[in-house]
Amino acid sequence: MQPSTALYHSATLARRAALAAGHARSAPLSAKHSPPAEHSTLLPRTALQAQLQASAGQLVLLHAPAGFGKTTLLHQARAQLKQTGLACAWLNLDRSDNDVARFTLCLEQAANQIGLAAVPNATVFDAALPWQQAAAPFALFLDEFEHVHEPAVLGIVRAIIAQLPPHSRVFIATRNLPQLGLARLRSRGQLLGLNADDLRLTLSETQAFVRMACPQEPSFSTVQELHARTEGWAAALRLACIAMARSSNAEQFVARFSGSERAMAEYLAEEVLQGQSPAMQEFLRTTSILRQLQPAICQVLLPQLDCQAMLSQLQNSALLLSPQTQEEDSWRSHSLLADYLRTQLQAQQPQAFKRLHATASAWFEVHSQAVAAMDHALEAQDHAGALRMLERHVDDFLQQGRMRLLARWLTRIPQAMLAPHPRLHAAAVWATCLSHGPARAETLLRAALQQHPGHPELTAHAAALWPTLRLMQDRNQEALALGRVSLRALPQGTPFITGTLLTTMAHLSYTLQGSTAARALLQTARTHSQQGSRFLHMYTEATEGLLDLQAGRLRQAAARFRLAVDASHAGHSNQLQGNAWAGVFYAYTVYESQQWLRAEQLLNVYLPLAREVGLPDHMVLSYAMRARMAFEQGDVDLAQAVLIELEFLGHRRQIPRVCAAAHLERAHIYLRQGNAHAARQALQQAQQGPTWEREPHERWFAHETEYPALAEIRWQLHFGCPEQALALLGPEIQRAHTQRRERRTLLLQLLRSLALANSQRPTDAAALLGQILPTIAHEGYVRLVLDEGPAMGQWLKRCQQMGTEHRLRLPWASDPLQTATLNRLVQAFGSLPEDPTHNPDSQAVPALEQLTRKELRILTLLAEGYSNSAMAEKLFVSDSTVRTHLRHINRKLGTGSRTQAVAIARKLGLVG
Known part of the structure; x- marks a missing residue:
């Protein structure tokens, strides 16, 4: 379990009591929000600070090995920005921050420190919102970022950087290049990156540092030699100054060492240790296994020493020890020295190394810090102790859904x-x-069953696992058959197993049979989730949400998915367990209601998890949302790249439906671009093979509103014959209605209304729209309408005008909610070209003034859906230059907007 912030701001004795009572979390979170204390040898990096100030980059990335002064530079940048009145937040990262909820909590505390408003009832996907919605500029400092590798955590940081308010910046110090989309940021001029070469000390800086650190300044030639040998490596220089201060001859000392950074580190560490008392050497060597040095745990490892006195003595040498916070008795050793000592301890005294980790593990276990206890036990290779603790806690971890943690340990x-x-x-x-x-997982399960044939508990788990594995592999018929057998064989008293199997069967039952049997199974499954299993609570609520969504109840489905996401990190531990099952579905409901910022947050957290696990519907849905958002924002290249990645994942996972989905989404983009030939080709590629033979009989969530028959209807509406679209719509609407697929029925009726309008039957079209508009209004559907593109927008705008002019008796005219919904949808479409079906003469071809090659190129990109900034990036020009070209294009074509210009250009054959 992990500690609450309040406990860690209480007195030490009270904190230990809370730990023993089992209410702690892990490391003191207050220590994470303070940079290392300033000391007398903090060298001003004036030139680098000037470079930071001159840069307009939203992200400042310091990337270099240990000891190159990254933290020092961040420290000074923070101090300089604070002097200007800018709010600054600091976060020291460690391996534990790969836990998404812990990172979210730390980020929330950092936001609180600088007065950023918290999001009410926030969950993990809200982590970036306070930073994105800040009213005043700020700077966020993330130190030791190399510890972070969890995709969901990286996604949160990416989201913060992508939506930074004006004049705000993120500073990151790391030993490894993080996966934060650096190439894209660099191409947009939003990244300032400094590497080891940039961070190396200059000769003048070396001289200044030596002057501060050494009681007797050596000669300039000695400083020159020292600078050459350390190659501007700040950590080597610091340790050299410690050793040199104790040497009787500085020149001889400098002449004695050379070589690589690692060799210098070893040499200097040895020199530093030789200058310490035997007791201090033992203290530094022994405590190197700890991430943080606190008197209590240090005393347990070294009972023969006065560890509080040792820490106080070391505190006077800021080069060797840095306080983690101003309020807590917590320090850390110089990372270079600690790494070296830990490596040496493990190599030279392997038994002592293991014994110390075992002792630390026992201490953390007594103090109810199970995660730290497990980590130290594994470092000690005390597998028996780790197994004992796992046996004790494994059921709790399963019930909590802490699968990634269990996987790492096991x-x-x-x-x-x-x-x-x-x-x-x-x-x-x-x-x-x-x-x-x-x-x-299947490989592991087969091996386990072979090792323990007939074992009752393992057999019971396997009974629930087999249908779940088949469901996740998109083998639904096989999964249903296995599940039916398993339900008859499950023993009593296995709530996690029984509840999971019942929920899996509910999902399969709906997919293959319909909602009636599925809801009955879910009701039974809930009796097991009520026994305290957060995982089962998440699973049952998410599955129930799917049933609601397929029935057209968007608001109720969103509420259930929100509950399911909350269930993943409910309770005092506030742990998000990294389960993408509910998160992706919730992202869809958020996307559907046009809350793109929140949708991006959810996808940043859950898409990497869904991709890693390989859930078909989750992958398809996530990538489709990403591609559509990118296209709507004018980033066509990104939209295509997203779909290429989805297709690649389908091939790698050997799931043909995922590959076909990528082709379908590609057809959708081409359709929005007005490219009939490319859309037809993509649609044909999507239909290759037997993938869609199961679609009429299986309810695939990701394909409820995106499947070949529907794509063919769209193609006919845009490029073919509306009468042909109407002929195709009839059977599809009847089938969807018979199967009670209300969300699909809603979309098909919406497209039928458009087809009727295009067939010059506006009265029938408006009457049909009047039948479905109440559902759209009451349930809050937005993207279901907007994703059909400008043609749908033109029709809704025409309906809006009909209501205003009272030319028809319209069913929504007297309903304020429906009228407001129609107005809001038309407004959401933005600038629309004239509707040629309503006013065929509105786009008469003007006398054409010849367009330049650059203007034709911009017109082509405009037709493909690129935004101004994206066009500027592709053409290597400024946004203002693009706007100038667009004005010239509108003047020459006689148009008043970009959409009208594209329409005229298509009519003239200037673009495809």
Whole structure:
């Protein structure tokens, strides 16, 4: 379990009592929000600070190995910005921050420190919102970012950077290049990156540092030699100054060492240790296994020493020890020195290394810090102790859905030692299934069943696992058959197993049979989730939400998905367990209601998890949303890149439906661009193979409103014959209505209304729109309408004009909610070209003044959907230059908007 912030701001004795009572979290979070304390040898990096101030980059990235002064530079940048009145937040990162909820909590506390308003009832996907919605500019400093690799955490940071308010900046110090879309940021001039070469000390800086650090300044030639040998490496210079201050001859000392950074680190560390007392050497060596040095745990590792006195003594040497916060008794050793000492301890005294980790593990276990206790036990290779703790906590972790944590631990324990533990075998399969996908999990399950044939508990887990694995592999008929057998064989008293199987069967039952049986199964499953399983609560609510959504109840589905997401991190631990099942579905409802900022937040967290696990519907839905948002924002290149990645994932996972979905979405983009030939080709590619033979009989969530028959209707509406579209719509509407697929029926009726309008039957079209507009209004559908593109917008705008002019008795005219909904949808479409079906003469071809090659290129990009900024980026010109060309194009074509210009250009054959 992990500690609340309030506990960590209380006194030490009270904190220990809380830990013993089992209410703690992990490391003191207050220590994470303070940079290292300033010390007398903090060298001003004036030139680099000037470079930072001159840069307009939203992200400042310091990328260099340990000891190159990254933290020092961040520290000074923070101090300089604070002097200007800018609000600054600092966050020290460590491995534990790969837990999404912990990182979210730390980020929230950082936001609170600078007065950013919290999001009411916030969940993990809201983590970036306070930073994106800040009223005043700020600077966020993230130190030691190399510890972060969890895709969901990186996604949150990407979201913050992508939506920074004006004049705000993010500063990151890291040893490794993070996956934050750096190339894109660099191409847009939003990144200032400094590497090791940039951070190396100049000769003058080396001289200034030596003057501050050494009681007797050596000669200039000695400083020159020292600078050449350290190659401007700040950490080497610091340690050299410590050792040199104790040397009787500075010139001889400098002449004695050379070589690589690692060699210098070893040499200088040895020199530093030689200058310490034996007791201090032992203290530094022993405590190097700890991330943070606190008196209590240090005393346990070194009972023969006065550790509080040792820490106080070291505190006077800021080069060796840095306080983690001004309020807590918590420090850390110089990272270069600690790394070296830890490596040496493990190499030279392997038994002592293991014993110290074992002792630390025992201390953390007594103080109810199970995660830290497990980590130290595994470092000690105390697999027996780790197994004992896992046996004790594994059911709780499964019920909480902490699958990724379990997967990390269980992969570090030798398989031979897991053999006598069938419960842990079962946990390993669940953890692998929901963290790394069903293929790897199936391999583990077969091996476990072979090792423990007939074991009752493992057999019970397998009964729930087999249909779940098949469901995740898109083998629904096989999964349903396996599940029916399993339901008859499950023993009593297995709430996690029974509840999970019942929910899986509910999902399969709806997919293959309909909602009646599915709801009955879910009701039974809930009786098991009520026994405290957050995982089951998430799973049942998410599945119920799917049933609501397919029935057209968007608002109720959104509420259920929100509950399911909340269930993943409910309780005092506030842990998000990294389960993408509910998160992607909730992202869809948020996207549907046009809350794109929140949708991006959810996708940043959950898309990487869905991709890693390989959930077909989740992958398709996530990538489709990403592609459509990119296209709407004018980034056509990104939209195409997203779909290429989706197609690649389908091939890699061997899921043909995923590949076909990428082609369908590509057809949708071409259709929006007005490219009939390319849209037809993409649609034909999507229909290759037997993929869609199951679609009439299976309800695939990701394809409820995107499947070949519907894509063909859209193509006919845009490029073919509206009468042909009407002929295709009839059977599709009847089938969807018979199967009670209300969301699909709603969209098909919307397209039928457009087809009637295009067939010069406006009265019938308006009457049909009047039948479906109440549902759109009451449920809050937005993207279902807007994703059909300008043609739908033109029709709705015409209906809006009809209501204003009272030319027809319209069913929505007397309903304020429906009228407001229609107005809001028309407004959301933005600038629309004239509707040729309503006013055929509105786009008469003007006398054409010849367009330049650059103007034709811009017109082509405009027709393909690029925004002004995207066109500027592709053409290597400024936004103002693009706007100038657009004015010239409108003047020459006699048009008043970009959409009208594209329409005229298509009529003239200037664009495809």
